[in-house]
Amino acid sequence: MSDKKNGNNKERTVIPIGPYHPLQEEPEYFQLHVEGEIVKKIEWRSSYNHRGIEKLSQTMSFDQVPFLVERICGICSTSHPLAYVNAVEDIGEIKVPVRAKYIRTIIAELERIHSHLLWVGLAGHFLGFNTVWMWAWKYREPVLEIMEAVTGNRQNYAMMKVGGVRRDIDNEDIPSIKKMLDKLIPKIDLLKGAVMDDPIIHARTKGIGVLTKEDVANYGALGPTSRASGVDADIRKDFPYAAYDLIDWNVIVEEEGDVFAKAVVRIKEMYESTNIIYQCLDALYKSNGEIETIVKEIPPGDGIGQAEAPRGEVFHFVRSDGTNQPVRHKVRAPSFCNVPTFEVTTVGETISDAAIILAAVDPCYCCTERMGVINSSGEKYLTGDDLIKLSQDKTEKMRKSKKENK
Amino acid sequence: MDKAIEKIKTNFSDKILNLYKKSAKRYYISIDKNDLLDFVNFVFNNLKARYMIETGVDTPEGIEILYHFALDKKEIVISLKTLLDHEKPEVESIYSVVPGAKWIEREIMDILGVKFLNHPNPQRFILSDDWNKNEYPLRRDYEKNKNKK
Numbered sequence: 070m071s072d073k074k075n076g077n078n079k080e081r082t083v084i085p086i087g088p089y090h091p092l093q094e095e096p097e098y099f100q101l102h103v104e105g106e107i108v109k110k111i112e113w114r115s116s117y118n119h120r121g122i123e124k125l126s127q128t129m130s131f132d133q134v135p136f137l138v139e140r141i142c143g144i145c146s147t148s149h150p151l152a153y154v155n156a157v158e159d160i161g162e163i164k165v166p167v168r169a170k171y172i173r174t175i176i177a178e179l180e181r182i183h184s185h186l187l188w189v190g191l192a193g194h195f196l197g198f199n200t201v202w203m204w205a206w207k208y209r210e211p212v213l214e215i216m217e218a219v220t221g222n223r224q225n226y227a228m229m230k231v232g233g234v235r236r237d238i239d240n241e242d243i244p245s246i247k248k249m250l251d252k253l254i255p256k257i258d259l260l261k262g263a264v265m266d267d268p269i270i271h272a273r274t275k276g277i278g279v280l281t282k283e284d285v286a287n288y289g290a291l292g293p294t295s296r297a298s299g300v301d302a303d304i305r306k307d308f309p310y311a312a313y314d315l316i317d318w319n320v321i322v323e324e325e326g327d328v329f330a331k332a333v334v335r336i337k338e339m340y341e342s343t344n345i346i347y348q349c350l351d352a353l354y355k356s357n358g359e360i361e362t363i364v365k366e367i368p369p370g371d372g373i374g375q376a377e378a379p380r381g382e383v384f385h386f387v388r389s390d391g392t393n394q395p396v397r398h399k400v401r402a403p404s405f406c407n408v409p410t411f412e413v414t415t416v417g418e419t420i421s422d423a424a425i426i427l428a429a430v431d432p433c434y435c436c437t438e439r440m441g442v443i444n445s446s447g448e449k450y451l452t453g454d455d456l457i458k459l460s461q462d463k464t465e466k467m468r469k470s471k472k473e474n475k
Numbered sequence: 476m477d478k479a480i481e482k483i484k485t486n487f488s489d490k491i492l493n494l495y496k497k498s499a500k501r502y503y504i505s506i507d508k509n510d511l512l513d514f515v516n517f518v519f520n521n522l523k524a525r526y527m528i529e530t531g532v533d534t535p536e537g538i539e540i541l542y543h544f545a546l547d548k549k550e551i552v553i554s555l556k557t558l559l560d561h562e563k564p565e566v567e568s569i570y571s572v573v574p575g576a577k578w579i580e581r582e583i584m585d586i587l588g589v590k591f592l593n594h595p596n597p598q599r600f601i602l603s604d605d606w607n608k609n610e611y612p613l614r615r616d617y618e619k620n621k622n623k624k
Contacts, residue, residue: 115600308545
């Protein structure tokens with residue numbers, strides 16, 4: 070599978086990454102074309118685990134669809150239902166009670182914290198910082214406990230419904246939720262220190278996999294991936310839904326566009342999320358009342374729903390013909406727009422950096438189990454573990470050379 | 476009406492087949508498929524809209540492709556609608572203007588059988604390689620045709 074390039078003798082090797090790995094919910098396939106250590110080209114093929122959600126959705130009633138779309142993704146399992154209800158509420162111009170808006174916001178932000186913690190852990194693992202990995206996943210646990218206290222589930226919360234939310238948060242429970250959050254903040258501080266003050270992490274991630282503003286526009290990159298490149302875009306601010314226009318918060322933007330900037334954006338966003346949750350919890354005391362508007366029928370028409378998932382904008386397009394089922398339901402997850410940026414971020418980098426660049430956009434695709442390096446004779450084979458090892462070895466090497474220089 | 480929409484109106488006054496404001500933040504503009512690249516170029520490069528995605532819908536009148544663009548700071552989403560013939564669903568790829576459209580067009584090609592002209596890499600993207608030719612899962616007649624076999 071190798072080809073000689075015109076005019077230079079360097080052999081081009083094709084490295085297939087994927088398509089399956091039990092750790093990721095989205096099996097994907099990448100072909101890295103490399104010359105020596107340097108990535109020259111990357112190709113993407115998707116949908117190995119295509120479950121036909123869009124097609125299935127057309128066989129369900131408007132009330133059933135939130136449960137279906139919730140199962141698109143295990144990590145951002147509330148972003149899809151939220152975007153979907155936004156879309157249906159756009160068709161029928163349905164007003165949502167204020168209390169429901171606050172509850173929607175709390176759930177969405179709790180999800181963001183747990184998703185970002187999960188990412189920090191994985192990124193640490195790829196770089197060979199397994200302590201960060203263990204910490205991040207341990208401290209993600211309280212967030213899931215809050216989720217369980219509020220919704221009854223650690224995952225797939227089933228909170229969103231057209232016109233409101235399905236369960237109320239008891240005002241009596243608010244102090245205990247706040248207490249759990251109070252405990253979380255020092256842990257985020259700990260992680261922030263571990264990531265942002267470590268010279269080796271700086272060396273491994275600064276200036277690596279830079280995504281320019283121009284490419285953000287060309288590929289339509291979203292969420293922390295675009296905000297790390299200096300693009301001040303956040304659906305929560307730009308197309309306010311739920312209670313985001315009722316409270317005071319900031320969009321986190323970093324200018325550098327490299328892997329480090331993406332990490333910084335996520336870490337800072339966790340603080341912003343806790344800030345949002347505190348404000349919403351306080352607001353719940355003042356906004357007692359209904360948690361849903363009764364919706365009897367959905368009129369014919371088109372609706373577009375957006376929600377800022379931890380990875381970027383989730384987009385849902387729903388078309389109704391006046392029956393109780395959508396005739397078309399289009400779902401676009403943020404990774405669909407973020408993953409193609411690999412075309413520009415990995416090219417020119419080394420294979421050992423490719424792993425962290427691929428992980429930096431937090432795709433629902435991170436590490437790979439099966440990975441083969443096939444040279445002209447097809448003998449050499451690298452597994453996914455080897456790829457992670459390559460990356461970890463590089464960190465170790467840097468760590469050693471740093472010690473020797475001291 | 477928003478300034479951006481006014482701009483589109485003045486630039487393409489005779490080419491807009493229908494302009495429809497669904498709700499405060501959503502505009503739908505029906506256009507002919509031959510004018511597609513002009514519109515996309517204007518919305519993407521002049522208005523600096525963010526390309527969101529394309530949606531393909533099979534309707535009784537034909538296959539409809541919606542190109543969704545967001546003007547983030549103005550809080551509006553503009554959807555360009557174009558209708559393609561059932562017999563020969565062909566439309567120009569917008570890849571030359573928006574590089575990020577490459578993949579979704581391959582997806583629409585797979586599920587609805589739309590041919591994107593001048594697409595750089597019109598390979599299968601989401602269907603498996605051994606999927607039957609001329610069988611498109613999101614076409615309206617898919618279930619009917621499937622039962623025939």
